[in-house]
Amino acid sequence: MPVILPVKEIHPKWGEKCFIAPNATIVGDVTMGDNCSVWFNAVIRGDVNSITIGNDSNIQDGAVIHATYLKAATFIGNRVSVGHNAIVHGCEVKDHVLIGMGAIVMDNAIIEEYCIIA
Template sequence: MPVILPVKGVYPKMGENCFVAPNATIVGDVVMGNECSIWFNAVVRGDVNSIRMGNKVNIQDGVVIHCTYEKTKTVIGNNVSVGHNAIIHGCTIEDDVLVGMGAIIMDNAHVGANTIIAAGAVVLEGTHIEKGTVYAGVPAKKIKDINMDLIRGEINRIADNYIMYASWFKEEEK
């Protein structure tokens, strides 16, 4: 069973058709939209501030999402995929974003819509990432602009695939 715990009387809330892996942890002031998935060994800690996720968000294996006490909440838009072992901390991620495996996004960073953060990238505190771009490296720097075909193709494909993957586990539960 996943660990889903209140903090100071505030329980996590999930939308419709969400999947939470048996060893995932979700605590405190966390609100998830519809068709979200929290995968194996992921930790979503809304204990010191709030975490808000839109619809069709997938938080893959080993991801840690947190926020900063009395300073920065974490906001994740719709149709966002957060790759394995990424760290999302006290930042805002707009709609239609792919965060690559092992990437780190720090406090007060703002990731614009239709963006890819490459695997292993480190988005430093306070960085503003313009919409429709690819950022990579340590610290993360703009590599190129993205054309809309890539957004419609790759970013949507990954988000849709994770809804399908989650359905496999729901079938097994029946």
């Protein structure tokens, strides 16, 4: 079973037809749209700020999605793919973006539509 936990009584929520791998972790203030997938060993940690993930996006194996305490929430748009072992932290990733395997996107970065981050 995936680890899905509230933080300060805020529970993660997601839309229809989402897949969450058995050992994925999703905690706190996390909202995901429809048709999303969160793969093995991925962590989405909305403990210190909110994380929003749009429709048809996928968080691949070992990726970490986090936010910055009191400064930067994390927003991931529609049809975004966050590659294996990537880190997305306190930033905005707009629609139709590929965050490549092992890439790191940090606080206050804005990734525009149709970009590839390697």
